[in-house]
Amino acid sequence: MTVSLPGPTAGAAQELPDAGLVDALAGFATDALRRGIPDEVATSVQGRLLDVLGLCVAALPLPTSAAALDFVRDQGGPARALAIGAGRTSASWAAFGNGVLAHSLDYDDTHLPSVLHPSASVVPAALAAAQAADADGDTLLTAIAVGIEVCIRIGMAGYDQNAGANLWFDHGQHATSICGALGSAAAAAVAGAPAGMPDAEVRDIVAHALAVAASTASGIIEANRTGGTVKRLHCGWAAHSGVVAADLARRGLTGPPTALEGRFGLFEAFLRDAADPAAVIAGLGTDWAVPGVFFKPYPANHFTHTVVDAGRELAAQGLRPGDVAAVEIGVPSAIVRTIGEPLEVKQRPETAYQAQFSGPYAFAVGLFGGSGLGAGLSDYTDALAQDPARRALMATVTVRGDATCDAIYPHQFPAIARVRTVDGRELTVQVLENRGGPGNPLTDAELRTKFTDNCTAGGLGAGAATAISDAVFQLPGAGLDALDAALTAVPDTAS
Incomplete structure (x- = not known):
C-alpha cells in the first residue's frame, strides 16, 4: 500500500488534445475500466478504501455528523446505497453522508504538491455508485483509482511549478472539493457502467459527467482560519455532485467538451490565465499519482503534522513543557495564515476543531506526548x-515563514522548531519530510492500526472492524456482498 509510481508533472510540454481535456480523461477512464489498473495502484486503492471507511466510523460521534446524517434521512429516494450510520438511501445522498464523515476529522489522505484530499470525496462517490449498480469489487477499485487520478490531475493544473505555489489555495479555494467533484463524477460514471456497455458509450457518459460536474464544483477555505464547521461538508457535497452528474449524464444531460480549458471553463473561472492544462494529461494512463498520495498519521490539518513531529522529537530529547520559555515554529510562508494566524486564536483554540488547525496546539500535542501513531483522536478534544x-x-509559541521550508513546500510541509528554554538553552529541530508519504511511508500494520483505532473511536467492535477490513482486501475477483454486509453492522446512529 506504500508503493510509489511516478505522478503527473506540472508544466509538461504537451499539446492539448483537439477533442478537449474531458474527452482525454474520459478515454483514460474507459481504458482503465476495460484493461484494468496496475497492481500497485489497486493495492494502494484498497488501503485508501479501508482508510476512508475507518474515518467514516470514527466521525459518527461528532455533532456535525449527526446533523448531516439526519439531513440524509430526510431526503428519501430509492434505498440503493449505504450511508454509514444512517442506513440505505439513494446513491447521491449516501455519497454525501459518507463524504461528510470521511473529511470531518481532517484525517484523510493528501496529495502533494496539489494540496488536496482526493479520497474523502472519490471513495464515497465510487462506493455509492457501485452499490447502486451492483458492480463487482474490481470495478469499484478501478473507479476509485480513476476518480483519484482525475481529481489530482485537475488539481495539478492549479500548481505553479516555477513559483512553487498552489493557485487554488492562494485564491482561497478548496481544491479538495472543487477537484473532488470532478474526480467523483469520473468515479461514479465508471462504477455505474453496466458490464458490456460499449466503450464509446462509457466514454461519452464519463465525459459528460465531468463536464456537468464542472458546473457544481465549489468550496472556500476561510473556515480553516477563523472557524466554522462547513468545511466538513465539502467532500460530501463533492461526492454528491459527482454521483448526480454521472446519473444525469447517463440520462442524456450534456456538458461542454471544453468545460475545463475553455474561455469560460473551470480553469478560467478559478485560476484565470495561470492554469496549466497540460498537467492534466501529462503521462495520463502510464504515470499514476495514486500510490504517491500521503496517508495522514494524525487527525489534524496536514500543515501541522511536522510541527507535531518536532514536538515529539524534542520530547524524546528530554524537553518538558515546563522547560520552555519561547518557541518559534518556522514553516512555509504560504501556510502561516492557516496554522499561525490570527495568532491569538491559534494560541487559544476553544474547540478540538480549531485545535486541528493550530500550529501552537500541534507543538503541544507532540511535546506532551500523543497517542496512536504519535497523535490520535484522543489528543484533539x-x-x-x-x-x-x-x-x-x-502562549509561548509563534509561527513564522521560513526560507528553508519555502524551498521545500509544497512537495512537503516542513517545520523547524527553535526553542529557548527557561535556563537559557537554544534547541533546534528540523522535520523536513512528512510521515505517510513515499519517502517516509506508513507501514501496512500502521494503516491497519489507524483503521482499528478509528473504528474503536466510533464505537465499532473489533469483530465488526475485522470483517470490514477482510472484505476490503477480498474485493479483487469478488462482489460487494461481503463489504455491504460488514458495513451494515455499523449501527444506525438514529437508533
Missing part, C-alpha cells in the same frame, strides 16, 4: 484545547 497547561505552552 475540546477539553484539551482549553487545558491550562497546554495553553500556557501555546
